Each structure stands twice: as C-alpha cells, then as structure tokens.
Amino acid sequence: MKIAVCPGSFDPITNGHLEIIRRASRMFDKVIVVVMSNYFKKTGAFTPDERVELIKRVTGDIPNVEVDFSYGLLADYAREKNAIAIVKGLRAVSDFDTEFQQALANKKLNPEVETVFFTASGENMYLSSSVVKQICEFGGDISEFVPPEIRDDIEKRLRKDIKI
Ligand code: ADP
Numbered sequence: 403m404k405i406a407v408c409p410g411s412f413d414p415i416t417n418g419h420l421e422i423i424r425r426a427s428r429m430f431d432k433v434i435v436v437v438m439s440n441y442f443k444k445t446g447a448f449t450p451d452e453r454v455e456l457i458k459r460v461t462g463d464i465p466n467v468e469v470d471f472s473y474g475l476l477a478d479y480a481r482e483k484n485a486i487a488i489v490k491g492l493r494a495v496s497d498f499d500t501e502f503q504q505a506l507a508n509k510k511l512n513p514e515v516e517t518v519f520f521t522a523s524g525e526n527m528y529l530s531s532s533v534v535k536q537i538c539e540f541g542g543d544i545s546e547f548v549p550p551e552i553r554d555d556i557e558k559r560l561r562k563d564i565k566i
Pocket of ligand 1: 410411416417422435490491492493496497523526527528529531
C-alpha cells in the first residue's frame with residue numbers, strides 16, 4: 403500500500419490545502435493529513451484538536467484520507483506510518499527555499515521517504531491560511547477561499563464584529 407503524509411499547520415485548512423489533499427488522494431492508496439505541532443510555536447487561531455476536526459469535516463468524502471496530529475519530527479512520523487512520500491504544495495518561488503531545505507533535512511533523517519511537490523493551481527496560488535485570517539478578521543468575504551462546511555466556524559472565531 404502506497405501511503406503519503408501531507409503535513410502542515412492548517413490554521414485553518416483552506417481550499418489550497420484541500421486541492422493538494424484531493425490530488426494526492428488520487429495518486430496514493432492512503433493519504434494521512436497531519437497537523438504538526440512544531441507549527442504551534444506561534445499561537446494559532448485554532449487548537450490542534452480544532453484543526454483536526456475542521457480537516458476531518460472537509461475531507462469526509464475522500465475515503466482514503468485520514469487526519470492526525472503529531473508532536474514529533476515529520477521524518478519519524480513518516481517512518482512510523484510506513485509512508486513512502488511527504489506531499490507538499492508549492493505556491494510561488496517564495497515557498498521553494500524553505501521547502502527545499504525541509505526536503506533535504508527530511509531525506510537525511512529518513513532516506514526511505516521522498517518529498518513530492520504539487521504545484522498550486524493558478525486559482526489558489528495566492529492563498530494561505532494567513533491571508534484567509536486577515537481577510538476574515540476585517541470582515542471580508544472568505545467564501546471563495548475555504549470550504550463552505552467550515553466557513554461559519556472561521557468567521558465566528560476571527561471576525562471582530564461577530565460576538566459569540
Ligand atoms: P500556510 O502557509 O497556509 O499556513 P501550511 O503551513 O499549513 O500553510 O502548509 C501546508 C502545506 O500546504 C505546505 O506544503 C504548503 O505549501 C501547502 N499549501 C498551503 N496553501 C497552499 C495553496 N494555496 N496551494 C497549494 N499548496 C498550499
């Protein structure tokens with residue numbers, strides 16, 4: 403069975419992430435989307451559990467996707483799950499430097515696993531969780547950037563004019 407892990411902060415998951423997950427699910431037998439703890443140094447808008455729940459909700463229709471979180475090293479996590487690939491999305495040249503560095507480090511730590519890059523679609527290449535959070539915080543419309551099932555949760559958490 404060909405297993406891939408798809409790591410990230412997912413704070414929160416966006417249409418950009420979801421597109422990469424869907425494409426990966428067509429290439430691998432199983433895709434494990436993993437919310438990584440090393441991304442939590444900066445406090446996020448959502449807790450790890452919340453991020454996992456949001457991802458589960460929007461990937462529920464993809465049978466070969468699992469969602470998990472990890473507090474350890476990605477290279478170790480991939481080994482533990484018998485993954486053959488780490489799937490990442492590349493948006494622009496600006497992503498390349500860090501992604502290349504991470505891929506080399508992960509190869510050193512776990513030579514069994516390949517990092518595979520999917521190019522972002524033209525539509526989503528400007529999209530990041532930070533952009534979504536900024537737009538939402540100031541009352542902008544995020545409906546084109548995040549799956550409809552989780553839009554309310556994001557607005558409730560971030561919009562300054564909504565009281566909960
Ligand atoms: P963000 O930069 O949105 O916080 P993450 O750290 O959660 O993203 O990223 C997890 C992975 O998803 C990374 O490989 C990142 O490049 C990829 N990714 C994020 N947004 C997009 C997008 N709009 N299109 C393609 N890949 C993306």
